[in-house]
Amino acid sequence: MMPPRDPVAPADDDARALARDLLALPHAALSYLDAETAAPAISRIAFGRIAGDGLYTFVSALAPHSAGLRAHPACALLLGEPGSKGDPLTHPRLMIRARAVVVEPDAPQRPALRDAWLRQHPKAKLYIDFADFSFVKLVPVSALLNGGFARAYRIDPDDLLT
Amino acid sequence: MMPPRDPVAPADDDARALARDLLALPHAALSYLDAETAAPAISRIAFGRIAGDGLYTFVSALAPHSAGLRAHPACALLLGEPGSKGDPLTHPRLMIRARAVVVEPDAPQRPALRDAWLRQHPKAKLYIDFADFSFVKLVPVSALLNGGFARAYRIDPDDLLT
Numbered sequence: 001m002m003p004p005r006d007p008v009a010p011a012d013d014d015a016r017a018l019a020r021d022l023l024a025l026p027h028a029a030l031s032y033l034d035a036e037t038a039a040p041a042i043s044r045i046a047f048g049r050i051a052g053d054g055l056y057t058f059v060s061a062l063a064p065h066s067a068g069l070r071a072h073p074a075c076a077l078l079l080g081e082p083g084s085k086g087d088p089l090t091h092p093r094l095m096i097r098a099r100a101v102v103v104e105p106d107a108p109q110r111p112a113l114r115d116a117w118l119r120q121h122p123k124a125k126l127y128i129d130f131a132d133f134s135f136v137k138l139v140p141v142s143a144l145l146n147g148g149f150a151r152a153y154r155i156d157p158d159d160l161l162t
Numbered sequence: 163m164m165p166p167r168d169p170v171a172p173a174d175d176d177a178r179a180l181a182r183d184l185l186a187l188p189h190a191a192l193s194y195l196d197a198e199t200a201a202p203a204i205s206r207i208a209f210g211r212i213a214g215d216g217l218y219t220f221v222s223a224l225a226p227h228s229a230g231l232r233a234h235p236a237c238a239l240l241l242g243e244p245g246s247k248g249d250p251l252t253h254p255r256l257m258i259r260a261r262a263v264v265v266e267p268d269a270p271q272r273p274a275l276r277d278a279w280l281r282q283h284p285k286a287k288l289y290i291d292f293a294d295f296s297f298v299k300l301v302p303v304s305a306l307l308n309g310g311f312a313r314a315y316r317i318d319p320d321d322l323l324t
Binding site for chain 1: 189191192193194195201202203204205206234236237238239240242243244253255257259308
């Protein structure tokens with residue numbers, strides 16, 4: 001299969017539906033900048049799209065990306081994984097460039113966010129109330145869907161949230 | 163399951179063996195800097211460890227990470243994917259910080275590299291000789307293995323290559 005050669009197209013309904021499916025995944029790869037060196041770095045993160053609110057991760061202060069996102073809020077997410085069959089580059093994936101905003105522990109929205117997160121990530125109940133864990137909102141700046149069918153689509157950031 | 167709380171440990175034989183397994187994967191997530199804005203960005207890439215040589219990807223000049231790596235060689239790789247069961251953050255993954263070096267089409271090592279790549283990525287024969295595709299060597303600077311068993315290990319970059 002050929003990699004995409006067409007220019008990036010605006011999203012149609014099928015592309016938006018595929019993006020929505022990928023946004024339901026509970027984890028993502030995060031591209032961020034190292035807190036001290038500002039070199040590009042990468043981590044796997046827990047991920048959740050909270051309907052009517054936005055995109056979130058939940059991180060330990062001990063994770064290197066926690067310090068990285070606080071020092072350098074610009075980041076990017078990759079959602080979707082190839083599985084074991086076929087050419088990995090033909091499987092759908094969504095790339096989101098975002099800006100990280102840490103939700104402080106006493107933020108008024110935290111209780112509702114905590115409940116919504118636990119509905120999606122029930123195993124997080126073991127550590128969700130630990131003092132060194134924080135929610136981080138990932139405010140999308142732009143998004144690109146590679147549909148796995150030799151075509152790339154630009155997704156409006158607003159379409160990731162509704 | 164708890165995220166890792168212990169400090170990062172030096173690799174032992176089990177950790178090195180697990181890292182070697184992850185290095186056999188045919189794809190990775192790449193954290194790189196946008197060619198124009200230097201913002202963190204992310205892509206899925208084809209990946210291959212060529213024994214006795216090094217770590218490589220093979221990219222189209224049309225891919226945004228191709229321009230990114232040429233403009234800003236510092237990058238990072240994530241190998242390993244969670245699969246569908248259990249807590250995604252407990253699955254093993256290897257994070258490698260690296261420096262990208264583009265292999266020019268007339269480089270003397272290209273024919274041997276091409277043959278080794280095709281043995282690992284047979285489907286690449288459809289486009290391996292296209293003029294706008296290049297090999298990029300990913301020279302490891304440091305590596306961290308998260309074993310999925312609540313422990314992180316520092317892997318010597320030399321142990322990724324031998």
